[in-house]
Amino acid sequence: MRQEIAAAVKRIREDRDHGARQLALEALRALAHVAPSASGEELREWARALVLARPMMAAIENAVALAWERYEDAGDPATGVAQAIERLEAAPDGMAATARGVLPHDTLITLTYSSAVIEVLSRLRPRRVIVSESRPLYEGLRTARALAGHGISLTLITEAQMALFVREAEAVVVGADSVQPDGSFVNKVGTHLLALAARAERKPMYVLAETLKVAAPSQPKRFTVEEGKRREVTSERWLEVRNVYFEVIPARLVTAYVTEEGIRKPAEMERYASEAERRWRALMG
Amino acid sequence: MRQEIAAAVKRIREDRDHGARQLALEALRALAHVAPSASGEELREWARALVLARPMMAAIENAVALAWERYEDAGDPATGVAQAIERLEAAPDGMAATARGVLPHDTLITLTYSSAVIEVLSRLRPRRVIVSESRPLYEGLRTARALAGHGISLTLITEAQMALFVREAEAVVVGADSVQPDGSFVNKVGTHLLALAARAERKPMYVLAETLKVAAPSQPKRFTVEEGKRREVTSERWLEVRNVYFEVIPARLVTAYVTEEGIRKPAEMERYASEAERRWRALMG
Numbered sequence: 001m002r003q004e005i006a007a008a009v010k011r012i013r014e015d016r017d018h019g020a021r022q023l024a025l026e027a028l029r030a031l032a033h034v035a036p037s038a039s040g041e042e043l044r045e046w047a048r049a050l051v052l053a054r055p056m057m058a059a060i061e062n063a064v065a066l067a068w069e070r071y072e073d074a075g076d077p078a079t080g081v082a083q084a085i086e087r088l089e090a091a092p093d094g095m096a097a098t099a100r101g102v103l104p105h106d107t108l109i110t111l112t113y114s115s116a117v118i119e120v121l122s123r124l125r126p127r128r129v130i131v132s133e134s135r136p137l138y139e140g141l142r143t144a145r146a147l148a149g150h151g152i153s154l155t156l157i158t159e160a161q162m163a164l165f166v167r168e169a170e171a172v173v174v175g176a177d178s179v180q181p182d183g184s185f186v187n188k189v190g191t192h193l194l195a196l197a198a199r200a201e202r203k204p205m206y207v208l209a210e211t212l213k214v215a216a217p218s219q220p221k222r223f224t225v226e227e228g229k230r231r232e233v234t235s236e237r238w239l240e241v242r243n244v245y246f247e248v249i250p251a252r253l254v255t256a257y258v259t260e261e262g263i264r265k266p267a268e269m270e271r272y273a274s275e276a277e278r279r280w281r282a283l284m285g
Numbered sequence: 286m287r288q289e290i291a292a293a294v295k296r297i298r299e300d301r302d303h304g305a306r307q308l309a310l311e312a313l314r315a316l317a318h319v320a321p322s323a324s325g326e327e328l329r330e331w332a333r334a335l336v337l338a339r340p341m342m343a344a345i346e347n348a349v350a351l352a353w354e355r356y357e358d359a360g361d362p363a364t365g366v367a368q369a370i371e372r373l374e375a376a377p378d379g380m381a382a383t384a385r386g387v388l389p390h391d392t393l394i395t396l397t398y399s400s401a402v403i404e405v406l407s408r409l410r411p412r413r414v415i416v417s418e419s420r421p422l423y424e425g426l427r428t429a430r431a432l433a434g435h436g437i438s439l440t441l442i443t444e445a446q447m448a449l450f451v452r453e454a455e456a457v458v459v460g461a462d463s464v465q466p467d468g469s470f471v472n473k474v475g476t477h478l479l480a481l482a483a484r485a486e487r488k489p490m491y492v493l494a495e496t497l498k499v500a501a502p503s504q505p506k507r508f509t510v511e512e513g514k515r516r517e518v519t520s521e522r523w524l525e526v527r528n529v530y531f532e533v534i535p536a537r538l539v540t541a542y543v544t545e546e547g548i549r550k551p552a553e554m555e556r557y558a559s560e561a562e563r564r565w566r567a568l569m570g
Contacts, residue, residue, distance in 0.1 A: 133518070135420055135443045144524055154524040158420045159444040160475030164532050190445030196481040233418070239429055239439040247449050 002034050005046040012053040012060065016137075019115045020177050020213060021088060023054060024063035028085045031067060035077035043077050044068065047283055056186065056226060056246065058178035058215035058276070063088055065279035066212065072282070091210035092119035094260025099124055102256070102263055103206060104170035111159070112188035113139035114175025116208040118146045120258070121173070128153040130165050134190060136232040136243065159190050163197040171255075172198040176209040181217050181273035183251030183266025185209065189244055195253035204255040211259050214272035216280040287319050290331040297338040297345065301422075304400045305462050305498060306373060308339060309348035313370045316352060320362035328362050329353065332568055341471065341511060341531065343463035343500035343561070348373055350564035351497065357567070376495035377404035379545025384409055387541070387548055388491060389455035396444070397473035398424035399460025401493040403431045405543070406458070413438040415450050419475060421517040421528065444475050448482040456540075457483040461494040466502050466558030468536030468551025470494065474529055480538035489540035496544050499557035501565040 008030030012023050027050040035043060047068050051061040063084055071080025092115075099120045110117055111132035121129060129152050133140040144154045157165050166172065172194055176185040185207055198205045230241035251266035293315030297308050312335040320328060332353050336346040348369055356365025377400075384405045395402055396417035406414060414437050418425040429439045442450050451457065457479055461470040470492055483490045515526035536551035 135445060141519065141521065148524065156519060156521070156524055156526045158474075158518060158528070160420060160473075160478070161527060161529055161532075163477035163481065164474060164529055165527065188445075189443075189449060192448035193445070193478045193482060196448065196485055197478060200481055233443060234426065234441060236426065236441070239433065239441055241441045242446060242450065243443070244446055244449055247446075 002042075002046060004030050004033050005049055009049055009053045012050070019113070019175065020057040020059035021091065021210065022115055023057060024059040024212070025085065025088055027051075027053065027060050027064055028067055028081055028088065031064065032078065032081045032085065035071075035081045038077050040071070040077070043071060044283065051283065055220040056177060058219055059088075059210070059213045061216070061219055061280065062212040062214070062276050065276070065283045068283045069279045088210070088212065091212070091260045092116065092123075095208050095210060095258055096120045096123040098260065098262050099206075099208065099258050102258060103173060107169045108171055108173045109162070109166055109169035109194070110143065110173050111140055111162070111190050111194055112174075113142045113146075114208070116175040116210070117173060118143060120208050121147055121152065122150045125150055125152060128155065130155045130157060130169055132157050132159050132162055132165075132190065132194065134188060135159060136228065139188070159193070162190075162194050163200070166194065166197040166201050166203055169203060171203055172205040174205075174207055176207050176213055177246060179207075179209050179214045179257065179269050179272075180248070180251075181215065181270055183254065183269045184248050185254065186246050186248055189247045192247050192249045192253075195249050199253055205253055206256055206258050207254055208258045211261055211272045212276075214269050214276055216273055216276035218277060218280055218284075287327075287331060289315050289318050290334055294334055294338040297335070304398070304460065305342040305344035306376065306495065307400055308342060309344040309497070310370065310373055312336075312338070312345050312349055313352055313366055313373065316349065317363065317366045317370065320366045323362050325356070325362070328356060329568065336568065340505040341462065343504055344373075344495070344498045346501070346504055346565065347497040347499070347561050350561070350568045353568045354564045373495070373497065376497070376545045377401065377408075380493050380495060380543055381405045381408040383545065383547050384491075384493065384543050387543060388458060392454045393456055393458045394447070394451055394454035394479070395428065395458050396425055396447070396475050396479055397459075398427045398431075399493070401460040401495070402458060403428065405493050406432055406437065407435045410435055410437060413440065415440045415442060415454055417442050417444050417447050417450075417475065417479065419473060420444060421513065424473070444478070447475075447479050448485070451479065451482040451486050451488055454488060456488055457490040459490075459492055461492050461498055462531060464492075464494050464499040464542065464554050464557075465533065466500065466555055468539065468554045469533050470539065471531050471533055474532045477532050477534045477538075480534050484538055490538055491541055491543050492539055493543045496546055496557045497561075499554050499561055501558055501561035503562055503565055503569075
């Protein structure tokens with residue numbers, strides 16, 4: 001395998017700082033780097049290596065499979081990859097345009113770090129955003145820092161306070177690591193609790209997700225194996241410590257998905273899953 | 286005011302380590318210390334000072350009001366206070382006896398620190414207890430330590446993982462800082478999220494609470510003012526930080542109260558509230 005691809009696979013596999021869209025872009029850029037001199041068979045081999053780098057992130061698989069589909073349509077590897085990069089890079093503006101017509105503008109509540117949330121809210125500039133800190137890695141604080149430069153008032157809370165503070169918000173807004181064909185989604189652990197609290201208080205729950213995040217039914221779903229180190233939670237050694245990073249939030253708790261193509265109900269995710277399935281099969285054979 | 290009473294009021298007001306029942310016992314013991322040499326009017330004055338020490342803890346108010354009622358019945362201050370202490374001290378055995386017939390014996394989930402939970406579970410010895418850590422003060426770890434000596438397997442999780450791990454438990458078991466006349470209860474923040482998660486997974490939610498924790502309608506409800514220091518959550522200074530300690534969990538999420546008098550539905554709490562109201566009026570006039 002080309003050295004650039006092997007290095008990208010390793011980086012993507014080990015990365016714990018970036019979201020699914022950013023890692024998908026990294027995979028595509030590695031592919032773009034080697035595409036001009038590649039044969040079709042080489043490109044397919046490298047694409048297959050990249051899609052398996054991080055099996056829980058459907059966006060990586062979908063972006064690479066899209067690049068392969070466009071290559072097959074265009075006949076030119078570089079053009080195929082460039083088109084996939086273009087679609088991924090345009091997604092934040094598209095989601096922000098959709099969000100503008102839907103999200104309340106006063107007070108929102110979110111948790112963890114999501115580049116979709118940062119990119120959409122920094123464009124929309126609501127008056128105030130309440131951020132839950134997201135123990136143990138405190139990605140919520142990172143979100144607060146990223147939004148602070150945009151004239152937004154920020155309030156930091158612990159996860160335990162989410163049921164109290166969802167009352168002060170007009171809506172919950174979160175990103176997604178991937179969206180499942182049945183309209184449920186995978187996100188940082190804690191999101192399910194915030195979704196339940198929103199439902200109990202009759203507040204809408206919006207999930208910002210580009211359509212390339214919708215997983216194909218055949219794609220591997222191994223997100224539950226991602227568990228952090230116990231020492232992130234406590235230094236105590238005498239008891240079992242669990243530090244699961246991701247969970248599935250059921251479709252019934254999602255008010256709507258905010259995509260670059262418009263607002264979508266959870267039941268509409270099945271169509272994007274079918275598209276992803278078709279591309280996935282074309283790449284993986 | 287007698288020095289012993291003033292000192293007890295100060296200690297109870299400033300204490301952040303002990304639960305409502307322990308502080309109620311501290312109030313009664315201060316009263317017992319001065320009761321033998323007290324006139325009825327002195328006892329009433331001191332009792333009134335003690336009940337106002339911690340307005341969110343109904344158990345303190347109820348225990349002191351009970352001591353006053355028993356004094357009026359018995360005519361002797363020391364006997365009245367002694368009877369109230371006796372009732373409070375017998376409560377853990379009574380709750381444990383009730384719990385034995387109700388709580389599942391395999392896996393339970395809880396959060397924060399509650400002396401009722403410790404006293405009941407250390408007697409019942411379920412196979413495994415999952416404890417949520419309760420940021421920012423980590424009282425959950427204190428609970429795990431207290432239960433570890435009793436042959437119980439312990440699993441520590443972050444609050445964010447409560448929706449995931451409630452699935453591994455047969456039931457939620459928590460204590461209460463106070464129970465409201467309408468069957469709702471006040472407890473450490475985070476409890477509402479665990480209750481919502483339990484409901485979503487159709488797991489029962491049991492609240493361990495002696496009947497002296499049921500608040501009278503006329504008692505002050507100022508628990509929402511208890512907010513911790515911002516530096517308990519973060520050292521960052523540039524954003525608003527909230528650190529509310531308590532919240533109200535609605536009656537509809539409570540499967541049953543486990544009291545020293547037996548298992549009780551939330552709607553049955555009104556009767557105890559009426560008793561508390563009668564005693565409260567007798568003391569406060």
